Amino acid sequence: MTHPQPVLETPCTDEALRAVRVLADAYRLTAEPRDADRILNGILDCVARLVDYDSAAVYVLGSTGRHVRHYWWRDESGAVPCHDGALDEGRPVARAIDSREPVVLDETIDPAEGGPCHRSGLVVPLVGLHEVMGAIELHSRRAGAYEGRAVELLMLLGTVIAGTIEQSRMREEVLAKRRIDAEMLVARQVMEDLVPRGIPALDGFDIAGVNEASFEVGGDYYEFIPLPEDRWLVIIADVAGKGIAAALQVAAIRASIYALVGRELAIRAVMRHANRFFHDSVDAGRYVTLFYAVLDVPTRQIIYVNAGHQPPLLLRPDGSVDKLWSGGVPIGMFESPRYFEGGARLRPGDLLALYTDGIVESANAHDEEYGHDRLAATMHGARGESAEAICRRVMDDVHRFSFGSPDDRTLLVLKST
Numbered sequence: 241m242t243h244p245q246p247v248l249e250t251p252c253t254d255e256a257l258r259a260v261r262v263l264a265d266a267y268r269l270t271a272e273p274r275d276a277d278r279i280l281n282g283i284l285d286c287v288a289r290l291v292d293y294d295s296a297a298v299y300v301l302g303s304t305g306r307h308v309r310h311y312w313w314r315d316e317s318g319a320v321p322c323h324d325g326a327l328d329e330g331r332p333v334a335r336a337i338d339s340r341e342p343v344v345l346d347e348t349i350d351p352a353e354g355g356p357c358h359r360s361g362l363v364v365p366l367v368g369l370h371e372v373m374g375a376i377e378l379h380s381r382r383a384g385a386y387e388g389r390a391v392e393l394l395m396l397l398g399t400v401i402a403g404t405i406e407q408s409r410m411r412e413e414v415l416a417k418r419r420i421d422a423e424m425l426v427a428r429q430v431m432e433d434l435v436p437r438g439i440p441a442l443d444g445f446d447i448a449g450v451n452e453a454s455f456e457v458g459g460d461y462y463e464f465i466p467l468p469e470d471r472w473l474v475i476i477a478d479v480a481g482k483g484i485a486a487a488l489q490v491a492a493i494r495a496s497i498y499a500l501v502g503r504e505l506a507i508r509a510v511m512r513h514a515n516r517f518f519h520d521s522v523d524a525g526r527y528v529t530l531f532y533a534v535l536d537v538p539t540r541q542i543i544y545v546n547a548g549h550q551p552p553l554l555l556r557p558d559g560s561v562d563k564l565w566s567g568g569v570p571i572g573m574f575e576s577p578r579y580f581e582g583g584a585r586l587r588p589g590d591l592l593a594l595y596t597d598g599i600v601e602s603a604n605a606h607d608e609e610y611g612h613d614r615l616a617a618t619m620h621g622a623r624g625e626s627a628e629a630i631c632r633r634v635m636d637d638v639h640r641f642s643f644g645s646p647d648d649r650t651l652l653v654l655k656s657t
Contacts, residue, residue, distance in 0.1 A: 261289075280312035283376070283401060290397060291390045293378040294358065299333060300366075300374040300405060308374075336363040337372045342391050346383075362386035364394045368402035373409075376401075440464050440472065442537050444588075446655040448627035450635055452598075453648050459486035459528070460596045460648040461494065465501060470537045473501060476594045476652060477530040478549065480570075485526075493518055493528050493571065507534060511545050511568070511579040518572040527572040531564070531594060540586040540656060545579050547571050550597050553616055555623070557589040561616050586656040591619055591630070598649035599634070602642035610641050619653075627653040 265286055283298045295315035302309035306327050327334050336343040345361030358379040366374040376398060378386060386394075439447045451460060459479025464472055477493060479486045496517040500510045511532060518528065531552060533544035546552075546567030554562040566582025586592060593615065602610045615634065622633040630653050638649065 277312070280310055281314075284312065284314050286397060286401075287376060287378070287394065290393045291378070292380065292382075292385065294381050295379045297377040298374065299377070301327070301337070301372065303409070310374075332361070332363045333375050333377055336365045336375050340365050340367050340372060342395060344386055344391070345379075359383040360385045362391065362394065364391070364398045366398045366402035366405065368399075368406040370406065373402040373405040440466070442472065442535075444537065444540065444657055446627040446657055447653070448631045449650070449652040450631045451648070451650045452635070459490045460598065460650040461490045462594070462650055462652055463494070465498070467501070467534065472535045472537065474533045474535055474594070474652075474654075475530065476549065476552075476596065476650065477528050478596045478648075478650075479528045480526060489518075489522060489526060489528065492521055493530070497532075507532060507543060507545050507581055508579050511547060511571070512576075515547075515571045515577060515579075516575070519575055522572060527570040529570045529597075531567075535654075542584045542586065542592075544582050544584070546582065547579065548573070550595055550600060551612075552595070553591075553593045553612065553619070554584055554586070555591040555593070555616060555619055556587075557623075559620060563612070586654070588656055589623075590656040591623055592654040592656075593619060593634075594652040594654075596648060596650045598647035599638060599651055601647070602638050602649070604641055605643045610638055614641070623655075627655045630655070 265282075280298050280300070284296050287293065287296060295313070297311065297313045299308050300310040301307065308325055308327055311325075327337070332343045332345055342365070343363040345363070346359070358381055360383055361377070361379045362385075363378075364376045365372050366376065376394065378394075380386065439449055441447075449462060451462070453460070459477070461479070462474075462476040464474055467473055475497065477490070479489045479493070493514065496514045497510070500513050505513070518526075527548075529549040530547045531544065531549040532547065533542050533552075535542050544564060544566070546565055548568070548570030551563035551565045554564060556562070562584065564582055564584060566580050568579040569577045595615070600610050600612055600615055604610075614637075618634050618637045619630055622630045625633070631651055634651055634653075635649070
């Protein structure tokens with residue numbers, strides 16, 4: 241008959257129980273929602289329950305690894321949150337972080353200005369699974385205060401703290417990504433609503449357009465607006481920036497143009513008013529490049545203002561190319577700029593290309609840009625085809641040429657038939 245073996249009881253000392261409780265409390269510090277100051281102060285509370293100190297500090301590094309994101313100092317006078325900054329290279333804290341090993345100090349001086357002399361010190365790195373998350377620095381007036389078991393306990397505590405900081409950072413990154421994704425979804429929906437669903441059919445013209453939105457969602461925008469007396473307003477614009485901010489700025493400039501068009505102002509006046517509205521409505525440094533043209537359909541005459549936009553290309557049947565530059569600075573860049581009108585007439589067989597910088601600034605593996613000359617050459621080679629086919633030919637050529645582009649691409653082709 242087999243008798244069960246007696247269960248051996250493992251002695252559980254008060255010191256072991258205290259250490260386990262401290263580790264559990266350290267885990268809860270960052271596992272639960274708290275602000276940074278409370279977490280850092282709580283870490284020093286946990287340290288004080290394991291070892292004695294006269295002054296202490298805790299450092300939490302930023303994602304770069306060489307920048308102190310959070311820093312908390314405590315001595316007899318109390319706890320003081322300190323501003324973040326660069327890691328002090330060559331000092332004990334930096335040495336412990338670089339080596340991933342504790343640094344024991346003898347006869348150290350308290351880093352607090354005017355602080356008392358200390359006989360011993362210890363810096364323990366907070367070593368996580370993938371990287372060092374920070375460090376704990378201790379000082380004592382007793383000689384040999386941090387040896388053997390104290391170092392072992394603090395290294396164990398540091399591992400737990402580092403792990404919870406890593407988890408907290410990953411949660412922050414996940415939440416930040418979700419916020420960005422949500423903003424991008426809103427921005428994409430806004431831009432999809434702004435881009436025209438169809439292209440107008442105008443006598444004597446074959447017109448096509450294409451818009452490719454990047455993952456980041458930029459501010460490319462184009463539109464055709466009917467005017468009295470068989471005229472059409474043709475607009476193409478590119479807002480500086482990405483995401484929801486760019487989408488909202490496109491919506492703002494579009495609303496201002498719609499309000500101004502109904503007042504039958506001269507083109508220069510429309511641009512001045514639109515510029516003032518945009519300049520006063522957005523943050524400094526925000527601007528939009530815009531090409532604003534009125535097309536008289538019966539006469540095929542264009543009057544335009546180019547506000548810092550990529551110059552539309554007017555390709556003639558004989559191979560010559562005119563660039564429509566006349567205008568002024570981008571909308572919103574200055575408070576009261578002057579704008580100048582330009583004009584052009586489209587004859588049968590002419591091609592007019594309006595585009596954003598995502599076309600001509602697309603770069604290949606050698607960092608060479610697609611450029612205006614290649615755009616003109618590609619269009620010349622396809623001029624016998626429909627406007628839609630020309631758009632496809634250009635976009636296919638840009639795709640083959642480019643090494644990937646973070647920008648939107650928009651192209652409008654007006655073929656005078």
